[in-house]
Structure formats: structure tokens, C-alpha cells
Amino acid sequence: MRIINHICDMQRWSEAQRVAGKKIAFVPTMGYLHEGHLSLVLKGKKQGDVVVVSIFVNPMQFNQQSDFDKYPRKDEQDRRMLEEVGTDVLFYPTAPEIYPEGFQTAVEVSKVADPLCGAFRPEHFRGVATVVAKLFNIVKPHVAVFGQKDFQQCVVIQQMVKDLNFDLEILPMPTIRESDGLAMSSRNARLSPAERHTSLSIARALNHAQEMVTEGERRAEIILKTVQEILTREGGVRVEYASLCHPETLEEVTQLSGPTLLAIAAWVGEVRLIDNRVLQ
Amino acid sequence: MRIINHICDMQRWSEAQRVAGKKIAFVPTMGYLHEGHLSLVLKGKKQGDVVVVSIFVNPMQFNQQSDFDKYPRKDEQDRRMLEEVGTDVLFYPTAPEIYPEGFQTAVEVSKVADPLCGAFRPEHFRGVATVVAKLFNIVKPHVAVFGQKDFQQCVVIQQMVKDLNFDLEILPMPTIRESDGLAMSSRNARLSPAERHTSLSIARALNHAQEMVTEGERRAEIILKTVQEILTREGGVRVEYASLCHPETLEEVTQLSGPTLLAIAAWVGEVRLIDNRVLQ
Numbered sequence: 001m002r003i004i005n006h007i008c009d010m011q012r013w014s015e016a017q018r019v020a021g022k023k024i025a026f027v028p029t030m031g032y033l034h035e036g037h038l039s040l041v042l043k044g045k046k047q048g049d050v051v052v053v054s055i056f057v058n059p060m061q062f063n064q065q066s067d068f069d070k071y072p073r074k075d076e077q078d079r080r081m082l083e084e085v086g087t088d089v090l091f092y093p094t095a096p097e098i099y100p101e102g103f104q105t106a107v108e109v110s111k112v113a114d115p116l117c118g119a120f121r122p123e124h125f126r127g128v129a130t131v132v133a134k135l136f137n138i139v140k141p142h143v144a145v146f147g148q149k150d151f152q153q154c155v156v157i158q159q160m161v162k163d164l165n166f167d168l169e170i171l172p173m174p175t176i177r178e179s180d181g182l183a184m185s186s187r188n189a190r191l192s193p194a195e196r197h198t199s200l201s202i203a204r205a206l207n208h209a210q211e212m213v214t215e216g217e218r219r220a221e222i223i224l225k226t227v228q229e230i231l232t233r234e235g236g237v238r239v240e241y242a243s244l245c246h247p248e249t250l251e252e253v254t255q256l257s258g259p260t261l262l263a264i265a266a267w268v269g270e271v272r273l274i275d276n277r278v279l280q
Numbered sequence: 281m282r283i284i285n286h287i288c289d290m291q292r293w294s295e296a297q298r299v300a301g302k303k304i305a306f307v308p309t310m311g312y313l314h315e316g317h318l319s320l321v322l323k324g325k326k327q328g329d330v331v332v333v334s335i336f337v338n339p340m341q342f343n344q345q346s347d348f349d350k351y352p353r354k355d356e357q358d359r360r361m362l363e364e365v366g367t368d369v370l371f372y373p374t375a376p377e378i379y380p381e382g383f384q385t386a387v388e389v390s391k392v393a394d395p396l397c398g399a400f401r402p403e404h405f406r407g408v409a410t411v412v413a414k415l416f417n418i419v420k421p422h423v424a425v426f427g428q429k430d431f432q433q434c435v436v437i438q439q440m441v442k443d444l445n446f447d448l449e450i451l452p453m454p455t456i457r458e459s460d461g462l463a464m465s466s467r468n469a470r471l472s473p474a475e476r477h478t479s480l481s482i483a484r485a486l487n488h489a490q491e492m493v494t495e496g497e498r499r500a501e502i503i504l505k506t507v508q509e510i511l512t513r514e515g516g517v518r519v520e521y522a523s524l525c526h527p528e529t530l531e532e533v534t535q536l537s538g539p540t541l542l543a544i545a546a547w548v549g550e551v552r553l554i555d556n557r558v559l560q
């Protein structure tokens with residue numbers, strides 16, 4: 001596995017691949033990798049001739065300095081894991097390489113970035129869209145793979161790609177879960193054993209909502225009331241939002257007709273967790 | 281000359297050129313072409329193996345609907361002119377092709393877009409940066425040629441290219457002038473003969489400022505006072521701004537030391553004209 005730190009080297013490598021007719025798959029990450037990330041890399045390997053993974057904890061998408069500071073990092077292990085799954089290139093830039101002095105440009109997606117996480121983390125998706133636009137111009141992929149655990153992020157990126165005419169395909173991939181149902185996330189590492197147990201209520205709430213829909217419930221209000229109840233029943237969970245919305249426009253729905261996104265963000269102790277399920 | 285109307289066709293053409301090792305030069309325009317534009321196309325022909333010109337009057341960069349409506353258009357003549365100078369491809373999309381329903385993304389450059397025209401045309405450079413980002417992703421040029429008559433636009437685009445890591449080179453080219461000194465502009469067509477004469481005071485003011493600097497004047501205030509005087513002496517000119525600033529940061533200067541941009545925007549009748557000169 002080749003490690004590339006500089007933007008110009010990455011661009012040169014990618015351009016050479018493209019001119020040679022190779023298809024580049026790209027998986028952008030913030031490191032502290034888990035099986036969820038690796039599933040994206042493996043998908044990338046299937047889709048492309050070469051696969052590039054980036055690790056960059058993007059300061060621009062954190063609205064709290066403390067969350068950025070606490071974001072877990074374990075570079076050595078990340079590298080081993082990426083090597084094991086056959087990553088061709090790890091793009092691993094420094095923050096000043098990505099945001100040099102005088103940096104002053106932002107990519108802003110409006111509507112789909114406004115609700116859900118966008119309502120609670122102002123500027124978050126502005127940071128995400130900007131860094132992903134940069135990474136696309138640096139890595140020049142034909143296809144980029146994103147995890148649907150960050151469902152809204154996928155929607156925002158897809159909107160940006162469409163609106164700014166990036167000539168590439170976005171592949172959203174299903175969330176990978178622990179055996180007990182908890183969605184894999186780098187942030188899980190910050191949960192105490194008790195919190196780890198408490199956080200299971202999120203997956204439980206998602207599953208129960210699906211059961212309600214299967215049994216015929218269509219009223220958003222009723223489903224969300226039950227979801228809130230499951231989340232808060234045992235204590236220790238502070239719900240930031242639980243929302244039912246259209247999976248493409250992310251507009252809230254009051255009555256379910258067709259696939260509907262149930263998205264949840266909740267604090268367990270000091271850790272903010274998100275999860276979602278498209279109810280069928 | 282090939283005319284391409286659709287984004288996907290343009291991307292496919294450009295990708296094929298790149299894979300074939302051809303260097304693509306690109307000149308984005310809003311049509312109603314004059315010698316200034318043609319000088320950019322000729323520069324593009326020198327710099328690239330193939331040259332693409334786009335004609336698109338971008339609604340997003342007009343802050344007044346009336347200015348957009350009045351923007352002159354003459355498609356047939358534009359085509360003939362482009363053909364004559366050896367343009368390879370004219371990219372000529374419709375507005376709904378560029379801004380389909382649901383479009384909601386913008387590229388925003390902050391600091392360098394704030395003064396000068398940015399202060400008087402809110403959202404203008406947001407529209408410029410967004411459409412140029414789109415065009416870069418559609419045309420995929422190795423080099424893009426811009427005229428320095430729109431000096432601030434060049435600076436904004438260069439900042440965007442740097443910040444978003446577009447892997448291409450921006451070539452700013454000198455302003456082309458009529459024999460009497462008036463900077464060529466599509467908007468000149470809207471001047472009456474009397475206004476056409478009046479508008480010469482702009483070039484006169486720029487030249488006089490250079491003379492003052494050559495003779496040793498370094499105080500911005502003194503130079504600008506004379507510039508205002510020349511502009512308004514004969515009546516018929518309403519100065520929007522006359523500003524001395526750093527040619528890279530566009531920050532105002534009070535004392536000249538090194539090359540300094542003198543930028544002027546002025547209304548002659550119903551027509552807004554801009555011009556500039558880097559004082560040496």
C-alpha cells in the first residue's frame with residue numbers, strides 16, 4: 001500500500017491511473033477504522049481497478065472543538081487494516097495541507113442539509129461538502145463509496161455531485177452493525193460498558209418502528225411516540241431528534257406512503273450517536 | 281466546430297480527450313463575443329491541443345433580473361466568430377440543463393469576493409464561482425483562460441481553484457481595448473454614441489493614475505481624488521467605486537508600495553461598466 005501525503009502527488013498518481021484507463025474507487029474516512037469502513041473498501045475494490053482510501057479528521061465539519069479533539073485516532077492500526085484488505089493508496093494529508101493559510105472557500109448545499117443533523121450541527125454539512133469536493137478534485141475517482149449510517153451525509157453528497165456536475169458515481173452502502181445491533185461507529189469507542197448497553201435502545205427503536213409499519217401503522221406521530229418511549233425507557237439516553245422523512249428530499253412526513261427514513265440522533269453520556277433505517 | 285448542448289455529452293467528449301492525452305483549454309463566456317473573447321480563444325489554442333468555448337448567460341450571477349434580461353445576445357454571429365478562430369467545441373447548454381429543478385448548491389469564496397464589485401452586487405461572485413465550478417467539472421480543462429477586464433473575477437476564480445484543489449491552471453489575459461482606449465465589453469453595445477464618448481473618461485482616469493504614480497505619487501487618497509475628478513468632470517458618469525487595492529488580496533491600500541490595482545466601476549446612462557489597471 002502506498003501512502004501519499006501531498007495533494008499534488010495524489011493528483012499526479014490519480015491522473016496517471018485515469019490516463020492508463022484504470023477505474024479509481026475512493027473511500028473517504030476520518031480514520032479509527034472498523035468493519036463498516038472495511039466493507040466500503042471491499043466494495044470499492046469490486047467497483048474499481050484501484051482503490052484509494054483517505055484518512056482525514058476534517059476540522060471544518062466539527063462545530064465543537066471538543067468533539068474534534070476527542071475524535072478517536074489510531075493511525076498505525078488503521079494502516080494495517082487498510083493494507084490487509086488490499087487498499088492501493090492511503091491518502092493521508094495534514095490539516096495545513098488541506099486548509100492552508102488564506103483558505104476561504106466553501107461548498108454549501110442548502111435544503112437537504114437543513115433538517116436532522118443539519119439543524120443541530122450548524123455548519124457541519126458545509127464542512128463535509130467542502131472537504132469532499134476537495135477530495136474529489138484531489139483523488140479524481142470514478143466511483144466514491146459512502147456508508148449509509150451517515151444517511152443525510154450521503155444525501156448531501158449526492159446532491160452536491162449532481163448540482164456541481166462531478167463526473168463520478170456515489171455508492172451508498174448499508175450500515176454494518178455489531179452482533180447485538182449497534183451501528184458501527186468510531187465514536188462507539190468512547191462509550192463505557194454501561195453506556196454501550198444503553199445505546200442498544202437506538203437499534204431496538206428502529207427495529208420496533210419497522211414492525212409497527214409492517215403491522216400497518218402509517219401515522220408518523222404514533223410511530224415517533226413509540227420510538228421516543230423505547231429510547232428513553234431505561235434512562236441514560238438524551239434524544240436529539242427522532243424524525244420520519246422522505247429518503248431523498250429529507251422532508252418530514254406525517255403519514256407514511258412508500259419507503260420512509262427513520263433517523264435518530266441521541267446522546268449517550270458524552271457521546272453523540274446517530275442511526276437510521278429506511279422503513280419499508 | 282462541434283456544438284455540444286448536453287452536460288453528459290460534454291463530459292464524455294472531454295474524458296475521451298484526456299484519456300487520449302490531449303490537453304484541453306477552456307474559455308467560458310456569456311456570448312456576444314468581441315475581440316477580447318477571441319484573444320482568449322487564440323491563447324487557448326496556443327496552450328491546449330483542443331479548445332472548448334462555452335456560451336452561457338448565467339442567471340445566478342445577475343443580481344438584477346433586468347440586467348440579465350438586457351444582457352445582449354447574438355448567437356449566430358458568435359458561432360461564426362468562434363468557428364473562424366478555430367474553436368474545437370462550443371458548449372452551449374440551456375439554463376434548465378445547468379440549473380435543473382431542485383438545484384440547491386453554491387460555491388462561496390469569501391474574502392476576495394467581498395470588496396469592489398462584491399460590495400455592490402451581492403451574490404454575484406457566488407453565482408460566478410458556482411457556475412465556473414460546474415463548468416470545470418463538465419469541460420474538465422487542463423487550462424482555463426479568463427480576461428483581466430474582470431479582474432476581481434479572475435482573483436475569485438483563482439482562489440476557488442486553489443481552495444477546492446481543481447487540478448487545472450488559470451491563465452488571466454490582458455484586457456483588449458478599442459482603438460480609443462475603451463475596454464471591450466459586451467455591455468458596450470448598449471451605449472448610445474454620446475454615452476460611448478462619455479465612457480472614455482474611465483480609461484483616461486486609469487492612464488492618468490499611472491502617470492501620477494510614474495511621477496512619484498504614492499498616496500492613494502490623492503490619486504483617487506484625481507480619478508474621481510476625471511470621471512465626473514464632463515458629467516454623465518456615476519461612479520460606483522474607484523478603489524486602489526492589493527492585486528492579490530484585493531485589500532484596500534492607503535499608500536502605494538509595489539504593483540497596485542486601480543479598479544473602477546461606473547454607470548454611464550443605464551450601463552454599468554468596469555475597468556482596471558495594475559499601476560506599476
